[in-house]
Amino acid sequence: MKSSTICQDWLESLPPTEGDLKNEQSIGREFLLEKGMPSKKDEAWRLSNFTKLNSFLSLPTIIGSEDNQSKSIFPEKDENRERIIINPNKNPILNINLPNGIEKLNNREIEDNLGKIVKSTNVRNDISVYLNQASSAKLLALKVKRNFNQSLEIVIPSIEGKSISTRIFLLIEEGAKLDLLQIFTGNNNSTQNHLIEIKLEPKVELTHGLISLGEEKESSSICTLAVEQSEKSKYSLHSIHQGWDYARFEPRIIQSKGEASTIIKGLQVTKSKEQIATHSLIRFEGPNGKLDQLQKAVATEYSHCIFNGSIAVPQKAQKTEAAQLSRNLLLSKRAKIDTKPELEIVADDVRCTHGATVSQLQDEELFYLLSRGIDNKHANSLLLKGYYDEVISHFPKSAGKWNFIEKLIQDVKK
Amino acid sequence: MISSTSETILSIEDLHASVEDQEILHGVNLVVKEGEIHAIMGRNGSGKSTLSKVIAGHPSYKVLSGSIQFKGKDILELEPEERARIGIFLGFQYPVEIPGVSNLEFLRVATNSRRKELLKSELDTFEFEDLVKERLKIVEMDPAFLERSVNEGFSGGEKKRNEILQMALLEPVISILDETDSGLDIDALRIVASGINRLSQPNSATILITHYQRLLNEITPDFVHIMADGKIIKTGNKELAVDLEKSGYDFIDKNTKEKEMAK
Numbered sequence: 001m002k003s004s005t006i007c008q009d010w011l012e013s014l015p016p017t018e019g020d021l022k023n024e025q026s027i028g029r030e031f032l033l034e035k036g037m038p039s040k041k042d043e044a045w046r047l048s049n050f051t052k053l054n055s056f057l058s059l060p061t062i063i064g065s066e067d068n069q070s071k072s073i074f075p076e077k078d079e080n081r082e083r084i085i086i087n088p089n090k091n092p093i094l095n096i097n098l099p100n101g102i103e104k105l106n107n108r109e110i111e112d113n114l115g116k117i118v119k120s121t122n123v124r125n126d127i128s129v130y131l132n133q134a135s136s137a138k139l140l141a142l143k144v145k146r147n148f149n150q151s152l153e154i155v156i157p158s159i160e161g162k163s164i165s166t167r168i169f170l171l172i173e174e175g176a177k178l179d180l181l182q183i184f185t186g187n188n189n190s191t192q193n194h195l196i197e198i199k200l201e202p203k204v205e206l207t208h209g210l211i212s213l214g215e216e217k218e219s220s221s222i223c224t225l226a227v228e229q230s231e232k233s234k235y236s237l238h239s240i241h242q243g244w245d246y247a248r249f250e251p252r253i254i255q256s257k258g259e260a261s262t263i264i265k266g267l268q269v270t271k272s273k274e275q276i277a278t279h280s281l282i283r284f285e286g287p288n289g290k291l292d293q294l295q296k297a298v299a300t301e302y303s304h305c306i307f308n309g310s311i312a313v314p315q316k317a318q319k320t321e322a323a324q325l326s327r328n329l330l331l332s333k334r335a336k337i338d339t340k341p342e343l344e345i346v347a348d349d350v351r352c353t354h355g356a357t358v359s360q361l362q363d364e365e366l367f368y369l370l371s372r373g374i375d376n377k378h379a380n381s382l383l384l385k386g387y388y389d390e391v392i393s394h395f396p397k398s399a400g401k402w403n404f405i406e407k408l409i410q411d412v413k414k
Numbered sequence: 415m416i417s418s419t420s421e422t423i424l425s426i427e428d429l430h431a432s433v434e435d436q437e438i439l440h441g442v443n444l445v446v447k448e449g450e451i452h453a454i455m456g457r458n459g460s461g462k463s464t465l466s467k468v469i470a471g472h473p474s475y476k477v478l479s480g481s482i483q484f485k486g487k488d489i490l491e492l493e494p495e496e497r498a499r500i501g502i503f504l505g506f507q508y509p510v511e512i513p514g515v516s517n518l519e520f521l522r523v524a525t526n527s528r529r530k531e532l533l534k535s536e537l538d539t540f541e542f543e544d545l546v547k548e549r550l551k552i553v554e555m556d557p558a559f560l561e562r563s564v565n566e567g568f569s570g571g572e573k574k575r576n577e578i579l580q581m582a583l584l585e586p587v588i589s590i591l592d593e594t595d596s597g598l599d600i601d602a603l604r605i606v607a608s609g610i611n612r613l614s615q616p617n618s619a620t621i622l623i624t625h626y627q628r629l630l631n632e633i634t635p636d637f638v639h640i641m642a643d644g645k646i647i648k649t650g651n652k653e654l655a656v657d658l659e660k661s662g663y664d665f666i667d668k669n670t671k672e673k674e675m676a677k
Contacts, residue, residue: 363474368510368564369520371470372580373498373527382523386514386563393514 004036010057011134020110020139021167027115028133038127045127047306047338049275052246055220056191059163061135072157072185075401081151081181086140086166101148105141105171114141114169117197118226121252121281128224128250132195135165143171144178151179151396158190158219165193174201181399184212186219186244194223200233200260207236209395211404214243214274221247231259231286238394239278241268242408247276258286258317264293267391269408270303270335277306284317291322296391298384299328299335300412310342311352318349326356329387331412361387381409420447421485423588423619424469429480431468437478438464440644446588446619453622453630453655456641457663462623463507465641466590470504471497484588498524499531501587503580505594507623509573512564517576520564521546525583532585549582552609570597571606578609589613590621595629607632627659642666 011032017025037053038045045053077083082099098104105113118129144150156166172178184192200206212221221244229235241247253262268276282291297305305328313320326339341354361383369379388408424446431439438461446452456462468475469482471494482489489497512520525545526536537545550557553575565573574594581589591610595603610633614620622629630638630652638654639646640663647666648654 362510364510365512367472367494368506368512369524370494371472371498371504371506372520372524372584373495373531374520374523375495375527376493378523379495382515382520383512386512389514389563 006054006057007032007036014061014135017137020107020114020141021133021136024115024133024136024167028130028135031130032134035125038125042125044123044125044279044308047304048248048277049246049304052220052275055218055246056131056163056193056222059161059189059191061163061165072187074155074157077153078151078398078401081153081179081398083153083155084140086154086156098142099150099152101145101150101176102152103143103145105143105169109143109171110139110141110169113171113199114139114197117199117228117254118195118224118252120228120254121226121283123252123281128193128222128248129195131222132165132167132193132224135163135193136167136195137165139167139169141169143173144176146173147175149177151181153181153183155183155185156192156194157185158187158192160187161189163191163193166195168194168196170196170198172198172200172204172206175203176201177205179207179396181209181396182211183402184210184221184223186214186216186221188216189218190216191220192222194221196223196225198225198227200227200229200235202230202232204230204233206234208238209399210237210239211395211399211402212239212241212244212247212249213402213404213407214245214247215407218245219243220245223248224250225252227251227253229253229255229260229262231257233260235260236263236394237265238391239266240391240404240408241266241276241278242270242404243274244276245274249276249278250280251278252281253283255282255284255286255289258284258289258320261290262292264291264295265391265394266294267296267388267408268305268307269298269412270305271300271412273302275304275306277308279306279308279310281310281312282322283312284314284320284322286316287318287320289317289320289322291320291324293322293324294390295324295326295339296387297326297328297337297339298331298387298412299337300331302332302334304336305338307339308342309340309354310344311354313343313345313347313350313352315346318347320347320350320352322350322352324354328356328358330358330360380412384409384412420449422447423485425481425483426469427481429465429468429482430478431464431475432478433464433475438644439468441480442641442644442646444639444646446621448619449616450637451614451620451622451633451635453624453635453638454641454646455624455638455655455658457666460641461644462641463592464644466504466592466621466623469497469590470494470502495527498584499527501528503584503586503589505574505577505581505589505591507592507596509565509568509577511566511568513566515564517562517564518543518546518560521560521580521583524580528584546579546583549579552582552612553578554605555579571599571602574598574602574606575609578606578613582609582613586618588619588621590623592623593625594622595624595626603629604632627655630655640666
C-alpha cells in the first residue's frame with residue numbers, strides 16, 4: 001500500500017479530540033492530509049527506513065479504553081524523586097501528589113505557551129511534530145515554581161500491539177532548578193510518539209536525563225524535544241537510545257537571547273537491523289551563548305545509526321562558543337553509520353568547532369586488558385563501558401535501577 | 415637465589431617472529447630459571463620489545479618458527495589472557511590509557527582473573543580495596559590514582575608505578591618489564607626499582623628490557639644479554655652492562671664486520 005494511502009487511512013481512524021489539544025490536532029491532521037508522509041526527497045528524512053517509519057501508521061492508536069494500561073513492572077521509585085507514569089488517555093497526575101513547588105499549568109498558561117517553542121524552531125515539513133499533533137489526545141502540562149529545587153521522573157511505557165502519542169509541556173520559572181529523568185520503554189510490536197516542550201525562564205538550571213529503551217521486538221519511537229532557554233539559564237541533556245527497531249530523536253534547543261549554556265551528550269546503540277537517528281538543532285538568538293555537544297553511537301550487525309547535528313549562529317549571536325563532536329564505533333562490516341555536522345555561521349566573532357570520527361574498539365586497549373588475564377568478553381565490556389562513560393556518568397545514580405548499562409553492553413555482545 | 419636445582423620457568427628456542435610480514439626475531443634462544451633476574455639490552459630496533467610482545471601473545475606478532483615453553487609447556491597456542499593467568503606478566507613500555515574504565519575496577523577484575531587460576535577466592539570490592547591499599551605502598555602511589563581512568567592523565571612515572579602495582583597484585587611467575595625505566599626521574603626510578611626488588615621471589619623470575627645501566631645499579635641482574643638484529647648475540651654477567659655503558663654498541667658492529675670478513 002502506498003504511504004499516502006496508509007497516512008490517509010490512519011488519519012481517518014483517529015477520533016476527534018476536545019480540550020487543550022483540539023487546535024493542535026487540526027494543525028497536524030491538515031498538514032498530513034495535504035502533504036502526507038515524507039519521502040527520500042526530503043533531506044531530513046532521506047536516510048530513514050520508510051518501511052519502519054510506516055509502522056507508526058499501521059498500529060491502532062489507543063483511544064481511551066480502560067484495558068489499555070501498561071502492564072510493565074518498573075523498578076522502585078527513588079525516595080527523593082516523584083514519579084509520573086503516563087498511560088494513554090489517563091490523566092497522569094490524577095493519582096500522584098505533585099511535590100511542593102510543582103503545579104499543573106492553568107488554561108491561560110497553556111494557551112499562552114503550548115506549541116510556541118516547537119513552532120519557533122522553524123523546521124520545514126515537520127513530520128515528527130505533525131504526527132504527534134494529529135494523534136495526541138492528552139496533555140501533561142506542569143510548572144516548576146520560581147526558585148524551587150525539585151526532582152521528577154516521567155515514565156512512558158508502551159503497550160503491546162498499540163501506538164501511543166504523548167504531549168508534555170514544562171514551564172520552569174525563573175531561578176528554579178529541576179533534575180528531570182525521563183524513561184521511555186518499548187514493548188512487542190508497539191510505537192511511541194512524544195512531543196515535549198520545555199521553557200526555561202532566566203537563571204533556570206535543568207538537568208535532563210532521557211533513557212529510551214526499546215527492549216522488545218519491533219518497537220519504534222519518535223521523540224521531538226523542543227527547549228527554549230532564556231538568558232542565564234543552564235540546560236544539560238543526557239540521552240540514551242537503545243533497543244528500538246526504529247527510533248528518531250529530534251532535540252531542538254533555542255537560546256532565545258543567547259547568554260545561556262547548553263550541554264548535550266547523546267548515545268545511541270544499535271544491533272540487528274535496527275535504525276536509530278538523532279537530528280539535533282541548536283540555534284543561538286543572541287550573543288555569548290555556549291554549547292558543548294557530544295554525540296556517540298555504536299552500531300553492530302546490520303544496524304544503522306544516523307546523526308545530523310545542526311548549529312545555527314546568526315549575525316546577532318556574536319561571541320558564541322560552540323563545540324560539537326560526533327564519535328562513533330562501527331563494530332561490524334555490515335553496520336552503517338551516517339554522521340553529518342551542519343554549521344550555519346553568519347556571526348563573525350564566534351568560536352565554533354566540530355569533528356566526527358568513526359572507529360573500532362582499539363586493539364591496543366583490548367590487548368592491554370587481555371594481557372592482565374581479563375577474558376575477551378569482559379575486556380570488551382569494560383571498553384564499551386569506558387566508551388559510554390562520557391554520557392552515562394552524568395545520569396543520577398538512581399537511574400541505574402533501569403539497568404540500562406547492562407542492556408547497552410548486552411546489545412553489543414550479542 | 416639461583417640454585418642448580420632451580421626449575422626452568424621460560425625456555426625460548428630458535429624463535430623467529432614477524433610483525434606486518436616483516437621478520438624481526440631471527441632465532442632467539444633464552445632460558446630463565448626460578449629466582450633469576452635477566453637484563454636484555456640492545457639498540458632501538460634490535461627486537462627487544464618484539465620479544466616481550468611475542469611472549470605475551472600480542473595478536474599482531476606472528477611466530478614463524480621455534481618454541482616458547484613456560485614451565486615445560488608450549489604456550490604458543492595460548493591466548494594472551496591465558497598466558498597472563500598462568501603467571502606471565504608484561505610491563506608495558508607505553509602503558510595504554512583507557513578513558514572511562516576505572517583503574518580500581520580494572521585492577522580488581524585482573525586480580526580476580528589471576529586468583530581464579532591460582533584457585534584462590536575472588537575478592538569483593540571491599541576485600542580488594544584492602545589489598546590494593548597495602549600494595550600501593552610498594553610503589554608509593556597516591557590512592558587517588560585508583561579513582562581515575564586506567565592510566566588516563568598519568569605522568570610517565572605514574573604510569574610505570576601503575577604497571578608495578580599490577581605486578582604486585584597479579585603476583586606473576588615471570589615478569590617481563592619493557593623499558594620500565596624510560597621516562598623516570600631519579601626518585602621514581604628508585605621507587606620502581608625498589609618495588610621490583612621487593613616483588614622478586616625465589617620461585618619467580620624477572621626479565622628487564624632496558625637501554626641503560628642505571629636501572630641495573632638498582633636491580634642486580636644475574637645475566638645480561640645483548641640483542642642485535644633479532645638475536646641474542648652475547649650473554650654475560652652484570653659487568654657486561656657496565657662495559658656496554660662505557661664503550662657503547664660499537665663492538666657489535668665490529669663483531670659483525672669480523673664475522674663477515676671470516677666468511
